Amino acid sequence: MAAEKLKCKECGSEYPLVALYVCDRCFGPLEVSYGPPTDAGDVAALRRRIQAGRGDMWRYADFLPLAGGPPGPSNQFASRAGLPTGWTPLVSADRLAERLGLREVWVKNDAANPTHSFKDRVVAVASARARELGFNALACASTGNLGNAVAAQAAALGLPSYVFIPADLEEQKILATSIYGTNLATVRGNYDDVNRLCTELSAEHDDWAFVNINMRPYYSEGSKTVAYEIAEQLGWELPDRVIVPIASGSLFTKINKGFREWIELGLVSGREPVMNGAQATGCAPVANAFAAGQDFCQPVKPSTIAKSLSIGNPADGPYVLELARRTGGSVDAVSDDQIRAGIALLAETTGIFTETAGGVTVAVLAELARRGDIDPDERVVLLITGDGLKTLDAVRGSFKAREIDPTVDAFDLAFETVAA
């Protein structure tokens, strides 16, 4: 598929493939639209071509909006291709499934990306497209993970970068951004304030590629690769249900777009998976609207430990609501205590330590299972978007290490184990 144009999601107006993100006519968001792939119709050939591709997300370059193609096999140096991203593990979570009374649960572990979150995918596409368009600096408004990804990708590409985050972010995320030598601004305000500032700055600095503002149509397409990988890793099959955390809602809508594109091409068969969205009750504009039967989200002021999901005014909220309803899914919210329990449950049953956003997703899965919303025979995929080492405060004090003197007696006393 070759990217052909930008198209308004609301009124259908078309634009060339430039750094533009809002429709001039109706202020709707713009999305990349594609022509058919050169070997459309020959499913076997298309699958072979994908399988023979790079061992990262660029194996799906045919479905991504780059004019000059991906960083190819002859272009494998980090300084040109950027960080190797994607093709993260899809892990069978048998013990988690058993604990929840389900049959088949898989964990797509996107913490395995270079900066330990799914944001490396969207940044890879945005920065590749930014260079095609001649930009010489990367920038972003971030709740944390995106800042990590932009700073690292810019360092890998040898570009300057500017990262804007709320000042009250987790220390781990601030350190893991600063280390790359980025220009880091910690803004006194919440993410929605940061985003507003960056929208203004992007008009002032039209030579900067703000990955999630003026590059947003390209950036968001990177999330489709999560869906492609899940389908390919399941042996060119679709899951029945996918559970995805919701911040702006972009990831949720693009995962669905990825599945639909492959169904249309015949690369996979069956119906589009049921889509469940996951939010924290401390920032649940989409879950609130879903529960109230509304088509639009009422903005909220975030207050939750799930800071990476703390977007009070989610741009893609209405599209998430439409999709969740159309696929027979839902958007649910869970408390901070449920989030902590979700982090622990995933860690104990799979060996995967996720950040708070993953705790939200696990807790929503547990809630759906408890409510009986999931048929026991379903194949469920849970999307883990980030690493637990980035949000250590969330679990501090929730477990107990026993400090002992270096003697066998002290150990036996502390752990009440006596050798037979």
Ligand SMILES: [Zn+2]
């Ligand atoms: Zn429009």
